[in-house]
Amino acid sequence: xxxxxxxxxxxxxxxxxxxxxxxxxxxxDDLAVIVHGSSGCYFYPASLLTAPLHGTFLVENEIIFGTxxxxxxxxxxxxxxxxxVAVVTTCVPAILGEDLAGVAxxxxxxxxxxxxxxxxxxxxxxAALEAIRPAVDPxxxxxxxxxxxxxxxFCRGNIQEAQRLLTAAGGxxxxxFCSGPLGAAGRAAPFTVGTNPDLASGVGEWCGSLxxxxxxxxxxxxxxxxxxxxxxxxxxxxxxxxxxxxxxxxDKYLRRFEPPRVAVFGECAYAAYAAETLExxxxxxxxCICSRNRPASPRRRxxxxxxxxxxxxxxxxxxxxxxxxxxxxxxxxxEAAFVPLTPPVRGRVxxxxxxxxxIEGTLRLLDDVLNACMDLRQSSGSQRPE
Amino acid sequence: xxxxxxxxxxxxYEGCTLTGALAVVTQVRDAACIIHGPAGCTHHNFSLLHAxxxxxxxxxxPRLISTRLGENEIIFGGxxxxxxxxxxxxxxxxxxAAIFVLSTCIVETIGDDTAAVxxxxxxxxxxxxxxxxxxxxxxxxxxxGALLAAGTLAEQGSGQREGVTLIGExxxxxxxxxxYAEVVRLLAYLDLAVNLRFVRDTDxxxxxxxxxxxxxxxxxxxxxxxxxxxxxxxGTPFIDSFPVGLAGTLRFLREAGKLTGRDTRDAVxxxxxxxxxxxxxxxxxxxxxxxxxRLSPLLEEDAAAGEVxxxxxxxxxxxxxxxxxxxxxxxxxxVGTAGVRRLLHRWRRAIRTNGRRSF
Numbered sequence: 245x246x247x248x249x250x251x252x253x254x255x256x257x258x259x260x261x262x263x264x265x266x267x268x269x270x271x272x273d274d275l276a277v278i279v280h281g282s283s284g285c286y287f288y289p290a291s292l293l294t295a296p297l298h299g300t301f302l303v304e305n306e307i308i309f310g311t312x313x314x315x316x317x318x319x320x321x322x323x324x325x326x327x328x329v330a331v332v333t334t335c336v337p338a339i340l341g342e343d344l345a346g347v348a349x350x351x352x353x354x355x356x357x358x359x360x361x362x363x364x365x366x367x368x369x370x371a372a373l374e375a376i377r378p379a380v381d382p383x384x385x386x387x388x389x390x391x392x393x394x395x396x397x398f399c400r401g402n403i404q405e406a407q408r409l410l411t412a413a414g415g416x417x418x419x420x421f422c423s424g425p426l427g428a429a430g431r432a433a434p435f436t437v438g439t440n441p442d443l444a445s446g447v448g449e450w451c452g453s454l455x456x457x458x459x460x461x462x463x464x465x466x467x468x469x470x471x472x473x474x475x476x477x478x479x480x481x482x483x484x485x486x487x488x489x490x491x492x493x494x495d496k497y498l499r500r501f502e503p504p505r506v507a508v509f510g511e512c513a514y515a516a517y518a519a520e521t522l523e524x525x526x527x528x529x530x531x532c533i534c535s536r537n538r539p540a541s542p543r544r545r546x547x548x549x550x551x552x553x554x555x556x557x558x559x560x561x562x563x564x565x566x567x568x569x570x571x572x573x574x575x576x577x578x579e580a581a582f583v584p585l586t587p588p589v590r591g592r593v594x595x596x597x598x599x600x601x602x603i604e605g606t607l608r609l610l611d612d613v614l615n616a617c618m619d620l621r622q623s624s625g626s627q628r629p630e
Numbered sequence: 631x632x633x634x635x636x637x638x639x640x641x642x643y644e645g646c647t648l649t650g651a652l653a654v655v656t657q658v659r660d661a662a663c664i665i666h667g668p669a670g671c672t673h674h675n676f677s678l679l680h681a682x683x684x685x686x687x688x689x690x691x692p693r694l695i696s697t698r699l700g701e702n703e704i705i706f707g708g709x710x711x712x713x714x715x716x717x718x719x720x721x722x723x724x725x726x727a728a729i730f731v732l733s734t735c736i737v738e739t740i741g742d743d744t745a746a747v748x749x750x751x752x753x754x755x756x757x758x759x760x761x762x763x764x765x766x767x768x769x770x771x772x773x774x775g776a777l778l779a780a781g782t783l784a785e786q787g788s789g790q791r792e793g794v795t796l797i798g799e800x801x802x803x804x805x806x807x808x809x810y811a812e813v814v815r816l817l818a819y820l821d822l823a824v825n826l827r828f829v830r831d832t833d834x835x836x837x838x839x840x841x842x843x844x845x846x847x848x849x850x851x852x853x854x855x856x857x858x859x860x861x862x863x864x865g866t867p868f869i870d871s872f873p874v875g876l877a878g879t880l881r882f883l884r885e886a887g888k889l890t891g892r893d894t895r896d897a898v899x900x901x902x903x904x905x906x907x908x909x910x911x912x913x914x915x916x917x918x919x920x921x922x923x924r925l926s927p928l929l930e931e932d933a934a935a936g937e938v939x940x941x942x943x944x945x946x947x948x949x950x951x952x953x954x955x956x957x958x959x960x961x962x963x964x965v966g967t968a969g970v971r972r973l974l975h976r977w978r979r980a981i982r983t984n985g986r987r988s989f
Contacts, residue, residue, distance in 0.1 A: 255672070288674040553693075591684060
């Protein structure tokens with residue numbers, strides 16, 4: 245049940261296409277990203293992303309007389325700082341009808357038209373990916389990793405975990421979308437695995453997702469069948485060991501406590517994965533699953549909304565004792581246990597790399613859930629864990 | 631990191647009029663704010679406000695409604711979407727006591743007549759605020775525009791004048807309530823109470839008290855335009871700034887006394903003694919070699935903050951030198967004696983951690 249198109253929305257909780265495009269491009273470490281727009285548009289992604297960003301910081305006169313000169317000035321300044329330069333247009337410059345391609349003359353410049361009104365974060369991320377023009381090099385060994393986005397609190401952890409699993413299976417890492425050098429996007433390996441299917445690159449042959457233990461097992465079976473040099477058995481062995489530990493911990497929890505009643509919020513694939521994992525291992529009752537973005541195809545039980553008033557209604561009606569989502573949802577029902585799944589995550593220090601994908605991702609998710617639920621029981625004082 | 635910091639055109643970096651206006655009108659708790667533009671503009675600002683509110687231990691969530699314009703409305707116009715949105719906000723509970731309608735840079739560019747839609751005879755006051763992003767202003771422009779717009783909800787001043795009205799507190803600053811507490815402490819010397827915080831954590835009914843204070847205190851001189859407008863409308867005199875620094879705090883007491891016909895000599899003496907006692911607690915800083923770097927090339931220098939730095943360096947016998955320990959310059963300038971004390975704790979921490987060998 246998606247938000248009706250072009251209907252107003254209270255306190256929308258998800259960033260715009262411009263932010264998505266910037267988050268995509270800023271992942272490449274040799275690419276200088278320029279936000280072509282006002283300081284107001286610049287400050288938002290600049291405050292969220294842990295990457296250097298540039299801006300044209302347009303003023304009214306430049307809208308009247310043209311923005312090209314200002315853009316050229318900023319490009320000249322940043323051109324020496326990185327090997328490549330990308331320009332992301334914001335709403336007003338996007339409708340001025342200027343030929344910014346002229347500015348790019350004789351330059352290695354990537355122009356991405358991703359005004360906020362184009363849509364949500366995913367729309368901008370995909371527009372940026374398209375502008376990169378990724379290509380497969382059929383002779384390149386390895387497996388690509390996609391779904392990486394700097395806005396994601398699990399970004400670094402997912403890269404590390406996907407790399408670890410591929411290495412454990414005897415494979416090599418191809419291109420990471422979007423991280424590392426930009427040039428690698430033009431010579432991607434023929435096979436790809438994903439850490440977040442909502443941000444799938446569409447590059448190479450899709451071999452599956454790394455969200456959840458079953459998905460990891462299936463993906464590595466598929467890789468073994470299609471890609472030379474991949475041995476799935478070390479990964480399968482690790483999954484079996486991980487599953488034993490999970491079952492033991494969850495069984496111990498369920499001996500004393502009722503399963504949690506859970507409300508899950510996040511990008512579609514993340515939210516579905518979290519809900520399925522908790523149902524499977526903790527017999528959790530699912531109060532609701534809400535997706536920030538529009539699923540590629542309608543999914544049972546998942547409501548798409550970014551409207552905070554609707555989300556508040558669902559939380560109030562569902563009375564979950566565990567919320568998996570962002571700080572927004574946490575503020576609606578602060579008495580519930582909380583596990584972060586989607587930005588923003590406020591009031592917590594998140595220094596080390598946390599995966600959500602892969603085997604370690606599932607272990608970490610269940611660690612966080614079990615600890616949060618036990619903390620809740622302890623603070624309520626009615627029941628204490630063994 | 632950003633490019634082209636150009637002091638010759640600081641308005642490039644001074645943010646969005648929409649953010650400035652929302653910093654004011656979201657503090658009218660029973661009002662709704664419609665932001666006419668793409669959903670992203672509302673999200674960016676909601677995210678900022680949410681973070682700020684959490685940082686200030688405030689649970690109240692402002693109600694921001696986006697008309698959520700898409701590509702179609704950008705091409706064919708968004709006035710119909712705005713009209714539908716205003717109607718829906720009227721219908722959807724909780725009924726707002728007032729509706730502020732804020733425009734964005736993109737609707738300004740496509741030429742939507744937001745004010746005309748707001749003037750279509752709605753049941754509830756629907757107040758347009760022209761906040762066209764970076765077109766026609768910066769953060770401060772939006773802030774001032776929103777104060778003036780919120781002021782239209784107040785009736786013309788009448789009745790007995792009592793208490794003091796605070797104008798334009800910086801709702802996004804981390805120590806906004808600590809600064810308020812300091813002003814309350816100082817006013818208590820003169821038996822003056824706060825009549826209204828215009829606009830912080832209030833409601834539409836309370837705004838009717840806007841013209842009933844004995845005098846107004848502006849948060850900073852940049853709000854003189856608002857002070858003068860309120861003086862014209864309600865006849866209320868004003869002090870043009872919260873007390874800043876040590877001498878500024880004493881001056882503030884004298885000005886407040888002058889406006890209310892009170893003798894301030896005892897109050898000033900008492901506060902002076904308090905300031906001396908406070909400074910004595912930082913006597914160990916005497917002789918430290920320090921420097922004050924510019925906070926950011928994007929920010930304009932704050933003249934009042936510069937005066938406070940000079941005042942404190944002299945009072946504490948700090949040696950300002952190029953190779954000194956870098957200290958955080960006050961931004962904005964510290965409010966009252968309590969604000970100075972908090973600043974000095976931060977300076978002492980920096981001196982202790984960065985430069986023991988300089989002693």
